[in-house]
Amino acid sequence: MSKLIRMDHTGHSTVAEWTSEDPAAVEAAVQSFRAELERGYLAMVSTGPGHAEQVRELPVDADLVILRLPISGG
Amino acid sequence: MGAQAQPLDVLPETEGVHWRPRVDAARLRRVGSLWTLTTVAHVVPFLGAATLLMVLQPLALPVAIACIAHAWVIPELYAQRGANVLRPRAKAADEPERRSVGLLGDLVGHDARELHARTGLVLEPGRLGPWLVGEAGAVLLYGRRRRRAFCYCIKVDGRALAATGSAQPLPSGDRIAHLLLALRADEQGFATVANLTFAGARWRLRRRMPAVTRLAVDAALRGLDSASRAPS
Numbered sequence: 001m002s003k004l005i006r007m008d009h010t011g012h013s014t015v016a017e018w019t020s021e022d023p024a025a026v027e028a029a030v031q032s033f034r035a036e037l038e039r040g041y042l043a044m045v046s047t048g049p050g051h052a053e054q055v056r057e058l059p060v061d062a063d064l065v066i067l068r069l070p071i072s073g074g
Numbered sequence: 075m076g077a078q079a080q081p082l083d084v085l086p087e088t089e090g091v092h093w094r095p096r097v098d099a100a101r102l103r104r105v106g107s108l109w110t111l112t113t114v115a116h117v118v119p120f121l122g123a124a125t126l127l128m129v130l131q132p133l134a135l136p137v138a139i140a141c142i143a144h145a146w147v148i149p150e151l152y153a154q155r156g157a158n159v160l161r162p163r164a165k166a167a168d169e170p171e172r173r174s175v176g177l178l179g180d181l182v183g184h185d186a187r188e189l190h191a192r193t194g195l196v197l198e199p200g201r202l203g204p205w206l207v208g209e210a211g212a213v214l215l216y217g218r219r220r221r222r223a224f225c226y227c228i229k230v231d232g233r234a235l236a237a238t239g240s241a242q243p244l245p246s247g248d249r250i251a252h253l254l255l256a257l258r259a260d261e262q263g264f265a266t267v268a269n270l271t272f273a274g275a276r277w278r279l280r281r282r283m284p285a286v287t288r289l290a291v292d293a294a295l296r297g298l299d300s301a302s303r304a305p306s
Contacts, residue, residue, distance in 0.1 A: 007251060009166065009242035011173020040237050042086065044255045046181070050199060052258035054082050064180075068252045069234045070087050073269030074159075074210055074227035 004029055004043075004058070006036060006067040015067065020060055033058040033065070041067040085256055085263030087231075097265035099202060102214075106222050109273035113149050120145035149278060156225030156272025157282035159211025162194050166245035174247030181251060195290040196250055200261045204294040206287075207257065209249040214265065215276060215294050223279040226268030228253060 004016040015036060016029035037043065037056070045062045047053045058065065088096070095101060124141035127134040165171055179187045182196055190196050196207045203216045214224040230244060230252050244252070257264045272279060280291050 005177070007174070007177070007244065007248040008238075009170060009240050009244060011170040011245055011248065012177050040234050044259060046258075049183075050258055052255045054086070054259055056082070066177075066251075066255065068230075068255055069238070070231045071228055071252055071256050071264075071267060072087060072090065072231040073267055074229045 002029075002060070002063055002065070004033055004036075004065045004067070006041060007069070012066075018060070026058075026060055029060075030058045036067050041069060043067055083260060085260040085267060087256070087267045088260075088263045091267055094266050097202075097262050102202065102216055102224065102265075105270070106217070106224075106273050113152075113274060116148045117145045120148075149274065150282070152272055153274060153278040153282045156213070156223065156274070156279050159225045159227045159271055160195060160206065160208040160213060160283065160287055161210075162246065163209045163249070164243070166243060170245040171247065174245035174249075174251070176247070178247040178251045178254070181254060189290060189293055190250075193287050193290040194246070195287055196254060197290060197294055198254060198257060200257065202261060202265070205257060206290050206294060207250055207253050209246050211271075212253060212257065212264075212268070213279070213291075215291070220295060221276050222273065223276045224265070224270065225272040225279065226265060227271050228264070228268035 002018050002020075003014055004018075005012045006015050016025075016032040018025035018029040020026065033043065043055045043058075044052045044066045045055055045059055046064070055065070088094075120141045124138040124145070127138045127141070166174075175190075178190065178196070182190070182198075186197055194208065198205045198207055200214070203214050203220060206213045206215075210229040211225065211227045214226070216222045216224055230249060235244070253264075256267075276291070280288055283291065
């Protein structure tokens, strides 16, 4: 089961869950993903130890996609 | 959105600071040298004035001592400013804190998790050097034997958070996870977006840090092999 989670004031919230064998769940996850990007979130996936990558389309085969907010110098 | 035009391996936030040169090893060396020169320019005149006063009029000893104190205090104040980037912020409620730390734990390895539990900081190996990531900033230990510390103030953009409709602050684990993911995606971009607060001697920074967070510096110096980057 793949997950799309958003880091927020609750710790994190699960926005969508899907398996690649379930086209309806994938489509719902894609819609949710786009909606979160519209809200200003950035999507990240881990690409190996110590590496992460920003994605602009939902990687359906990823186990975990994390939505983060932009950062800025304090 | 303008950020869409940027390559995916470049942090989109760098577009907001387009006037800044992208940080790389050469730039770090240059900034470090400039920082040392600036420190010398602050310290030497005070020490010179103290010496001159004593030569001209030994009765001016109190003024000479004040000059020496200035020469000591100014670099210390800069180091304190650097250490402040790793200072923990106000905690959220217990449940969000627990959930956020759980997520952070999923992103790092066992040793890094343990270190975070003890110090509140995450040790993250980078190509430029080991990073200590806190809730509102990060420190890069750089150079031969990691003798120079670059302290960066960087955090989740408050305007972006407000734009999501949430007025509540993020819990500590999420604050660190935001910085960690950005650092992992584009280390140089991360250092470019962040505001530099200190680029001086590691020993000077370490002395200004709370005892518990000094453990994280020590862990970084012990070697990165023991601090796994992520679960396999």
